[in-house]
Amino acid sequence: xxxxxIKKEILENLTTYxxxxxxxxxxxxxxxxxxxxxxxxxxxxENFNANHPEPHSSNVMIRPTSLSIFVKGVDAHMGxxxxxxxxxxxxxxxxxxxxxxxxxxxxPDMLFVVRVMLSLIALLFSFDAITGEKENxxxxxxxxxxxxxxxxxxGKFLGRGMLVLVPFSIFYLVAALxxxxxxxxxxxxxFWLRIMFLLLISILYVFVFSAVGLFLSGLVHRSSxxxxxxxxxxxxxxxxxxxxxxxxARAVAEVPPSERVDMQNRLATIRGIYERIQREGDSGTPxxxxxxxxxxxxxxSQILESYGPKLNDHIQFTKNIIRxxxxxxxxxxxxxxxxxxxxxxxxxxxxxxxxxxxxxxxIAQIQKGVIEDFRYNRAGLGEVVAQSxxxxxVSVMIxxxxxxxxxxxxxxxxxxx
Amino acid sequence: xxxxxxxxxxxEKLLNAQFLVxxxxxxxxxxxxxxxxxxxxxxxxxxxxxxxxxxxxxIAHYGHLNRFGWMAQPLRPPPTYGFLVEGxxxxxxxxxxxxxxxxxxxxxxxxxxxxxxxxxxxxxxxSFNAICGEREAGMLRQxxxxxxxxxxxxxxxxxxxxxxxxxxxxxxxxxGLIFISFDSKxxxxxxxxxxxxxxxxxxxxxxxxxxxLGLYFSSRSQSSGVAMLKSLFAWVVLVLLLPNISPFLxxxxxxxxxxxxxxxxxxxxxxxxxxKIVAQRTNEMIRTKYADIAADLxxxxxxxxxxxxxxxxxxxxxxxxxxAQYQNNWMTMVNQVNETQQAKSTLLYKDFEVRxxxxxxxxxxxxxISPYGNYVFIVSDLTETGIQADNHWQSQRENYFTSMNPIxxxxxxxxxxxxxxxxxxxxxxxxxxxxxxxxxxxxWDKVDSSLPQVGVLVFFNILFLAGAWMSFMKYDVR
Numbered sequence: 001x002x003x004x005x006i007k008k009e010i011l012e013n014l015t016t017y018x019x020x021x022x023x024x025x026x027x028x029x030x031x032x033x034x035x036x037x038x039x040x041x042x043x044x045x046e047n048f049n050a051n052h053p054e055p056h057s058s059n060v061m062i063r064p065t066s067l068s069i070f071v072k073g074v075d076a077h078m079g080x081x082x083x084x085x086x087x088x089x090x091x092x093x094x095x096x097x098x099x100x101x102x103x104x105x106x107x108p109d110m111l112f113v114v115r116v117m118l119s120l121i122a123l124l125f126s127f128d129a130i131t132g133e134k135e136n137x138x139x140x141x142x143x144x145x146x147x148x149x150x151x152x153x154x155g156k157f158l159g160r161g162m163l164v165l166v167p168f169s170i171f172y173l174v175a176a177l178x179x180x181x182x183x184x185x186x187x188x189x190x191f192w193l194r195i196m197f198l199l200l201i202s203i204l205y206v207f208v209f210s211a212v213g214l215f216l217s218g219l220v221h222r223s224s225x226x227x228x229x230x231x232x233x234x235x236x237x238x239x240x241x242x243x244x245x246x247x248x249a250r251a252v253a254e255v256p257p258s259e260r261v262d263m264q265n266r267l268a269t270i271r272g273i274y275e276r277i278q279r280e281g282d283s284g285t286p287x288x289x290x291x292x293x294x295x296x297x298x299x300x301s302q303i304l305e306s307y308g309p310k311l312n313d314h315i316q317f318t319k320n321i322i323r324x325x326x327x328x329x330x331x332x333x334x335x336x337x338x339x340x341x342x343x344x345x346x347x348x349x350x351x352x353x354x355x356x357x358x359x360x361x362x363i364a365q366i367q368k369g370v371i372e373d374f375r376y377n378r379a380g381l382g383e384v385v386a387q388s389x390x391x392x393x394v395s396v397m398i399x400x401x402x403x404x405x406x407x408x409x410x411x412x413x414x415x416x417x
Numbered sequence: 418x419x420x421x422x423x424x425x426x427x428x429e430k431l432l433n434a435q436f437l438v439x440x441x442x443x444x445x446x447x448x449x450x451x452x453x454x455x456x457x458x459x460x461x462x463x464x465x466x467x468x469x470x471x472x473x474x475x476i477a478h479y480g481h482l483n484r485f486g487w488m489a490q491p492l493r494p495p496p497t498y499g500f501l502v503e504g505x506x507x508x509x510x511x512x513x514x515x516x517x518x519x520x521x522x523x524x525x526x527x528x529x530x531x532x533x534x535x536x537x538x539x540x541x542x543x544s545f546n547a548i549c550g551e552r553e554a555g556m557l558r559q560x561x562x563x564x565x566x567x568x569x570x571x572x573x574x575x576x577x578x579x580x581x582x583x584x585x586x587x588x589x590x591x592x593g594l595i596f597i598s599f600d601s602k603x604x605x606x607x608x609x610x611x612x613x614x615x616x617x618x619x620x621x622x623x624x625x626x627x628x629x630l631g632l633y634f635s636s637r638s639q640s641s642g643v644a645m646l647k648s649l650f651a652w653v654v655l656v657l658l659l660p661n662i663s664p665f666l667x668x669x670x671x672x673x674x675x676x677x678x679x680x681x682x683x684x685x686x687x688x689x690x691x692x693k694i695v696a697q698r699t700n701e702m703i704r705t706k707y708a709d710i711a712a713d714l715x716x717x718x719x720x721x722x723x724x725x726x727x728x729x730x731x732x733x734x735x736x737x738x739x740x741a742q743y744q745n746n747w748m749t750m751v752n753q754v755n756e757t758q759q760a761k762s763t764l765l766y767k768d769f770e771v772r773x774x775x776x777x778x779x780x781x782x783x784x785x786i787s788p789y790g791n792y793v794f795i796v797s798d799l800t801e802t803g804i805q806a807d808n809h810w811q812s813q814r815e816n817y818f819t820s821m822n823p824i825x826x827x828x829x830x831x832x833x834x835x836x837x838x839x840x841x842x843x844x845x846x847x848x849x850x851x852x853x854x855x856x857x858x859x860x861w862d863k864v865d866s867s868l869p870q871v872g873v874l875v876f877f878n879i880l881f882l883a884g885a886w887m888s889f890m891k892y893d894v895r
Binding site: 017018025029036037039043047073080082088089099102104106107108112224227228239242244246249252256257258259260264273278308319328341342346352 | 439456460468475479505513515517522530535542546646657668673678
């Protein structure tokens, strides 16, 4: 029964104007996204090739991940040059800061296509799944003919979802294949594994919004009302919750902005230098230098030890608010899986801090020696899922199950007359 | 007659439960956003004051010439209208190692997001069935059988619909401003209300464009479903696609080397290259002009005599004078090389800046094809959170450095005159040194820079309204 309904849903919609226009839109977005994102990635690779320091240097840089073509996240920021000094770690200004329009608009990468476009298309395919049939009078006929309500709903859910997913999967896989053949892309097994995982997450996300559409369709009796409601809910889940979440977290946060912490760090360093010069004069002694370095290190450590945990708590708090929206959870999930998310960023910072601590005496010129070679490996897929992505995956799944359950409840009580 | 149609449209909307719910949500959303952003704004002001105090602490206790520029940099106060618009978010630039990565993943909600995305979508939803919906309901035929002209119907629908759309926005803004007026830390003056009025006016033009867009597709479609799809397609392209790809497209069209590469080139010019030139010229100088004391000079390092040589110089006054002459000439040459290399480095940065601005201009032009881009530029300029304010800040900062450097040097030179052993690392009393005060962008400059973009928005309105009118004139009402 379910298969018959799935087939009916697909065949009924395949030749419609709606299918044509939405699939053209999807194709356009995927193509444009890959075109601009690859250009951006090429620029970052060029930057890396031209500027990455020699081994055993106190300046370090990590290579952009090829998956950032699909999900840029914070990869551009992670791929900057880090200067490791006795006074702390400084970062090179982002290239994006040069063209300030990057700060005014959103990154149109594949994450954007999935989070914004795919969810919209999924809703536009499902908002009239029940109301449309009711308006045409076919819902009454189907139910009279003995069609099971549950089977009908699941058939519609899967059928309408597949109308979006099949074309998207084709576009996505073709895009991945094309990208894998382009220069500077490291299409390893891990790359393909993560690409497939990202596809699975996208499929899950589409089903969440198909369920939202079905639920709203079962809640009202006219397609025009269902459409307005669907678009309102879409805007709320995709734009309002995540963006309001970040504003709310910032407004209630007790964590100072990084600029202020950076300034306190600088003052501690200057104080160390200044006091040493006052003690010993301009030339100084190795003992005086060592004392100054250690004092500066202690002062900076105190500032960081007070700020670091607060920042991590703030990040966690922000995530917890934003996870209420499937679009928010999807963003964390997808960026983490692609190795360009907040988890990887925090991990890299921890690694850099540890690296500086291990090589501190050599970097601070307290003792002679060679700085160890900087080798940073991004977190493996297993680690990412276990440490961070799992919560977001569960969050997206719960949203899907919740909306599907709600749509079953409303449809079982739906008046087909 | 036009008034009657406007009235009908407005009353119809105000009696529509869906419209009322959407309007109420919009009003609540705007007020909630202003309340939230006001909280962040208060924190930003406190942080700004705190950073100023840190600078004062440095000046009062550790002020010295050598590291003055590192610590006492001009600080930019939070934008006056930060409780309305986020604009270019400083945290999103990730300028420090410990920056919070969250603003990179999500931008904060603000007035721009609400108007450009949420209310524009509301505009499309209110208008896509304005013509074809009435046709489907059979109302259009009845209306046209009376003496009401097609133009009157269309313009009446446009004006009535646009007013309906603007109502929740204006109420929301008003509610937000009432909330702000109770905040003792935010003082608003007459000029600020002028800015709010301009924002409301521009928002009205922007939202009426989306109403015109919906009307256009409505009058080009026979069914509401088709009109809705066409309108949404246009909305996606204009709001989600075009503006967002603009900086990336510009970067592809006009390639720039990375900032890191420029920094490294500049570093190489003023260090490695400079050292090479100095070494080469020193060799030349010794070979051509000081061949007679070459053997002694090779023993010294950069013109500084070692112990053995110093004893020799003490014994031979003629050699000492010749050596001193060399030292003077060598210093002059090094200073010249430093100046030349510094000028080369400055030129490199200037060239990069010019090219960056060119890339930015291309991006802004592409973004201006969409009303979204124009609206973002206008409102971010009016609220001093955009590119114009950033340029204004950069130029004030540079002017401050240019005008303050001579004052700083004169304070230092005075200290040296009083104490010849005074060095750049000694405490310098800079408590009386003029502090940086940020001057906001004058209102007229904001208006002046926004005028072309307002013109583009009005043009878009006229274009789609004319399109809707032409289509409606030929529209088959049966």
